[in-house]
Amino acid sequence: MEPMDTAVSARSGARGRTRRAILDAAAVVLAKNSGASLGDVAAAAGVGRTTVHRYFAERSDLLKALGADVLEKVAAATDRSRLEDGPALAALERLCQELFELGDALTLVFDESLVATWNWEGWEEDTDADRALARLIERGHAEGAFDPALDVDWIVQTLWSLLYVAWQRGRTGGTKHEALTLCLHTLRKAVSPAP
Amino acid sequence: MEPMDTAVSARSGARGRTRRAILDAAAVVLAKNSGASLGDVAAAAGVGRTTVHRYFAERSDLLKALGADVLEKVAAATDRSRLEDGPALAALERLCQELFELGDALTLVFDESLVATWNWEGWEEDTDADRALARLIERGHAEGAFDPALDVDWIVQTLWSLLYVAWQRGRTGGTKHEALTLCLHTLRKAVSPAP
DNA sequence: CACGAGTGGAACACTGATGTTCCAAAACTG
DNA sequence: CAGTTTTGGAACATCAGTGTTCCACTCGTG
Structure with missing residues (x-):
């Protein structure tokens, strides 16, 4: 047990x-x-x-545990999104929706001073989730679904920053649903190849 | 004296x-x-x-002065961009370039705990720069240059977040110029109306 | 209900940042 | 170069957060 x-x-x-x-x-x-x-x-x-x-x-123990917790949540969200299935763009949007549900947790990933804490602890090596997302983006590039001018890292960072902005918006002004819609809408256009 | x-x-x-x-x-x-x-x-x-x-x-005095300084820089950058001239999209891109030059200063705007310091001091009311940018975006909407699904606030936040991400990228990996190019490219697609 | 696990709070020593004062050295100005 | 301005550093009191210990209390689970 x-x-x-x-x-x-x-x-x-x-x-x-x-x-x-x-x-x-x-x-x-x-x-x-x-x-x-x-x-x-x-x-x-x-x-x-x-x-x-x-x-x-110690304080650092809490911070470390918090980092591990966030990582676990991200891993679970990535898992649920089944990034290998269907069109790359649709998969990315599924991931976006899942990550959005993490709420404040995703804000932490953006905090320089927080990330610095667990940066010097054998971290920084990509997790499974990181790799899965990278693979998805490469697939999107291959399929011609993602803009070839945007490299993997840029798309990853853009995804996170749009999530962050959307979450902040939900926190202050409008509905969470509305914020997510804007996020997805913007992300879709941002990663799609230029017309 | x-x-x-x-x-x-x-x-x-x-x-x-x-x-x-x-x-x-x-x-x-x-x-x-x-x-x-x-x-x-x-x-x-x-x-x-x-x-x-x-x-x-006091520490708070430094923080306050720092906030005022950033505001001043943003105002100057906005001024130089001449947001009223030419096509809305071009003007937005000019602004993006100018703001990018602010470097670390623009990172500060993103720091919750920093902004909180000068938040309860009669701030929060829009500055001239804020209003000028809002007017530009409304013009862009009217001209059909900007996606009508994205409201003013969302576009503003997206602009800042892309700038932030681009600056971080320049700090770690590639060239600043490359980062700015990605930023402009992504922003252009993000704000343009869906095809 | 009784017993142990889990808890809150008071008290404590310790640390690092803050803010102040004073003075001698350095830098600028005319 | 004389005189003022500006500076760096040492010394100090203060404060808030941290981490520890101890004890009485209150759960929940058997």
């Missing part, structure tokens, strides 16, 4: 739930202010500051 | 130069890590920490 499979597994009921609460709260709080204190995170999670330290000894 | 005319004026030779050095260094350092210490900024500017305090009493 011990999951303990890969890196981060669901602990026994009570602990697992608290851990999640802290991680989720941290994502929300740190997305707004990457310099927020652990006290802020604790408050947002509805737990005591001591409890946070009980789960993550 | 008191300049103090408008907001930020050029002080007497020596002082003005030091002030600029600090402001420029702050832009570079804070762009990379918004939580950098004043000591870091001082070191990057090649001045003593005391000197920084001499020009900006």
